Amino acid sequence: MIENNNARRTGNRLAHLKLASGAAALALALSAVPVSLPSPAFAQSYTFTDVAIEGNRRVEPGTILSYAGIARGQTVNAAELNEAYQRIQGSGLFEEVEIVPQGGTLLIRVVEFPTVNQISIEGNRAIDDDALLPQVQTQSRRVYSPSQAEADADAIADAYVQQGRVAARVQPRVIRRSDNRVDLVFEVFEGGVAEVERIGFAGNSQYSDRRLRRAIQTKQAGFLRAIIASDTFIEERINFDRQALSDFYASRGYVDFRVTGVNAELSEERDAYFLTFNVEEGQQFRFGGVSVSSDLPEVNAPLFREAVRVRPGTVYSPSLVERDVARLERLAIREGLDFIRVEPRITRNDRDLSLNVNYVLTRGERIFVERIDIEGNTTTLDRVVRRQFDTVEGDPFNPREIRETAERIRALGFFRNAEVNAREGSSPQEVIVDVDVEEQPTGSISFGGSYSTSSGFGIQVGFSERNFLGRGQQLAFQVSTGVSNQRYSFNFTEPALLGRDLAFGLDLSYAETNRDNSEYNTAIGTFSPSLTFPIAENADLQVRYTARYNDLSIPDESEVGQIVRSEAARGEQVESSVGYTLSYDTRRTGLDPTAGVLLEFSQDFGGLGGDQQFIKTAARASAQRLVYNEEVTLRATVEAGALNYQGDGSRVTDRYFLGTSRMRGFEPGGIGPREFDDGGDIDDALGGNYFAVARFEAEFPLGLPEEYGISGGVFYDVGNLWGLDETNDNVLYEDGALRQVVGVSLFWTTPLGPLRFNFSEALQKESEDKAQNFEFTISTDF
Structure with a gap:
């Protein structure tokens, strides 16, 4: 096994001229050619009647002569012979070159570089061969070049640097084979990942280091560093972070803000970086x-x-x-x-x-869009990208619209990279818009399991695709099964029906429960197509149709109250309704980057066929604001709903229930009207036709290292659930008082998602309410 740098040293050692004349030897010595022969110091000219070439197998003699540039009968001196040697050696075709004058014959001996038999990479674990081999320019069955092998080794090392492995080393080696062939092997020492141990800021007074660290992409290494990639030091990400800081301050009125420099210090062990962003905030305008x-x-x-x-x-x-x-x-x-x-x-x-x-x-200038060219979309159809444009061929060219289009294409989430640029077209009055995208995976498959004391073991299997068949459509289905319940759901969304800003959605679901947290069985199936379209800036309107199958049954051995039994006696029912939802959302587009509002109002009207006539109304208002230099997040939500069923009234499968999603501190069905007897044999949560809830919470740092991703919170919930169409003497809390809950929360941001742990205490509740002092959920935005 011979290293390629050894090959280069061998070539330099053997690359010398053997000239018969001592005078020529001295002349070549003065020309810096490494030869040393005893000779008198005088110059001499040569005229060769013949040129002989030895050692060449693949390279034609004429090719070597063309590099030498010496014709038969031409008079040359030692300097010109040296230049001929340099040209042959510089061709990169030969490992060794000798030029030997022998009377009237010029002898050129060469040793050709071997051909590359195969290329392999050894020692790589963090990056697969499929990702590294495209960095290698050397090709099999081509002439081996030591300089190109070194360049390939540097390219492989750069790929590791992009993953934060700055200590990675790559050594190219050659293994000699028969017939002047070699195997090229790149030996890789990957080293460890250089993590960002600490991120600091100098010059900031308006916002703390903790707040600014949330604004950038690079994160500090935490105890989950083995599976977190954002704490890896990547130089290109630092440039993105500089821009992110500038955007953060600019959106808050600091127009003079600038990052004066970024210091990245590598630890002595070469496994961690200490980053310091030097900033000048300026004044707020x-x-x-x-x-x-x-x-x-x-x-x-x-x-x-x-x-x-x-x-x-x-x-x-x-x-x-x-x-x-x-x-x-x-x-x-x-x-x-x-x-x-x-x-x-x-x-x-x-x-x-x-x-x-x-x-x-x-x-403005009278410039038109000649055409829009889209490249790189191997999966996504052209029309999915093209409909992000408000401009079509022949429209006036507007640079601002092109910039906004580029942002919309990136926001799709279908592409790893998307570039939109304009260039001059067939005339100065026309431009061509080039869209260059790079696809990325958009689908996922999930498997999971669960266990609860009430329903036993369960299995969940899910599939989702955000760009179905490259059409920009969203498709998802999920199957969840357990000992006492099964649920199947299917969701489909076409975001641009008929090529317009009109989203079509289709939701299908079917769920069965078998005495899950109750003494009765249910089977509920829904079919709901919908259309959603914008009606104003930040405002959308959804119209929908819903068909709902509803079956309520009671096993023979079950102990249920009179109300549930009478509702189950109605048997299977089918509901048919039309409805709408108005929403107004400024969480991302509001005037204040530290605040946002979400307003929703919806109604469904039953009676378009089916067995029931009803009106279902719901409203929600949520707001969020960052205070104390954006260190503390305040959230508030007010939510209410009302059911008005005609005829026999609503059933337990129709009414509202307050669980952890609407009111914390109580079990699902833990508050509201319930049928209860003193013997304890009957305890049916009945739900309610009306509910109103207000939730208030604050999230704040706990002073722990930020890389842990742990913060704290406090919350206060107040609400009530009431109203039945049918009652009796055993029904409790049909008009119950308000319930109040206080608690503390622990938020933990993990690679698996944001987790939330709630510890609560009911300040006000009824005696038969089912309190829940601890719950574990996936944290969600308001």
Whole structure:
């Protein structure tokens, strides 16, 4: 086994000229060719009548002569012979070269570089061969090149550096085979992952290190470092973090913020980095005067001024200005004004720390979109990418719309990378928009198990695909089975029905329970298609149809009360209803990056066929705000619902129940009306036709190392569940009082998802309510 750098040293040692004349030897010595022969010091010229070539197998003699550049009968001196040698050696075809003048004959001896038989990589575990071999430019059955092998080794090492293994070393070695062939082996020493041990900030006073660490992508290494990739040091990610910090401060009015430098210190063990971001925050600015102006006669400036949403006194944010620019340009299109550009001109007032914004409407260049080219989408259909454009071929070109389109394409989540650029088309008045994407996996399969004292062991199997058949459709189904319950669900969403901003959804489900937390059995199946479309900025409307099969039965040995028994006597029922949901969501697009609001109102009207006539109404309002320099998160939710069933009224399978998702501190069915006898044989949770709940909570750091991902919280819930269509003397709490719960929470962000542990105590409850002092859930946003 011979190292390639040894091969290079051998080539340099053997690369010398043997000249018969001592004078020529001295001349070559003066030309820095490493030979040493005793000779008198005088120059000599040569004329060769013949050139002989030895040692070549694959390379034609004519090729070698062309590199030498010496013709028969040509008079040459020692310097020209040296240049001929350098040209032959520099061709990269030969391991050894000798030029030997022998009277009137010039003898050229060569040893050709071997051909590469096969290429392999050894010692790699963290990165597979399939990911490393594309970095290698050396090819089998081609001439071996030591310099290219070194370059390939560097490329493999760079692949490890991108994964944070800065100590990785790659050594190319060659194994000699017969017939002048070699096997090229890259021996890899991977080393350990260089983690980010600590992230610090210098120069920040408005926001703590803890808050700024949440704004960047790189994370500190924690005790789960073996499975967390975001704590690995990757140099390219640092550039992204610099931009993330700039965006964070800019959205909060700090227009002068800048990152002056990033110090990355490698530990002595070369297995960890210490990062320090040096920042200058500057002052926070707010919007001052906001105006709209134009010297174009066809522009109605007051009309455009009414479309501006930013108000004086609001904390300045470039994104708010960008949204106003988009609104004004859309208004110009609706008014039939083409090629109108909105230029925000900002005047700075350092005295009161305000920025005056004047939106100037001007006439832009008359440039059209010639065509849109999409490349790299091996799975996703062109139309899925193309429908993210508000622009089509032939429309006026708007650079801002192209930037927004690029963001929408990236937000799809179908592509690992997406670049959208414009270039000049067939004429200066036309542009071609190039979209270059790189696909990534969009499907997942999940398997799980569960156990509870009431329902025993259970198995869950699920499949989801966010880009079904490359059409941008979402498809998911799940099967959950246990000893006493089974549930099957299927969900399908077409986000652009008929190529429009109209989402079609289809939900199918079927669930059976067999005395699960009750003394009765249920079978419920639903079929619900829906259409969802925007009606205003941040506002959507969903309309739907729902068909619901509902069966309630009682086993012979069950002890149930009179109400459930009478409801079960109705047998199987089918409901048919139409409904709608209005939603308003500013959690991502609101004026304040530290706050958000979600409002929902829905109604379903039963009686379009089926066995029941009813009206079901529900409403929810949620809000969130970050306070104390965004260290503490405050959340509040108010939720209510009402059922109004005609005829025989609602059944236990129709009514509301308050469980952990709506009110913490109680078991599912733990509060509200229930039929109960003093002997304890009957204890049926009946649910209620009405409910109202208010939830308040605060989340805050606990002072633990941030890399643990652990924070704390406190909460207070108050609510009630009431109302039945049928009652008797054994029914309790039909008009029960409010229940109140306080508790503390432990939030833990893990690679498996955000987990939440609640410890609660009921401040106010009824005697037969079922309290639950501890629960473990998956944490979700409001």
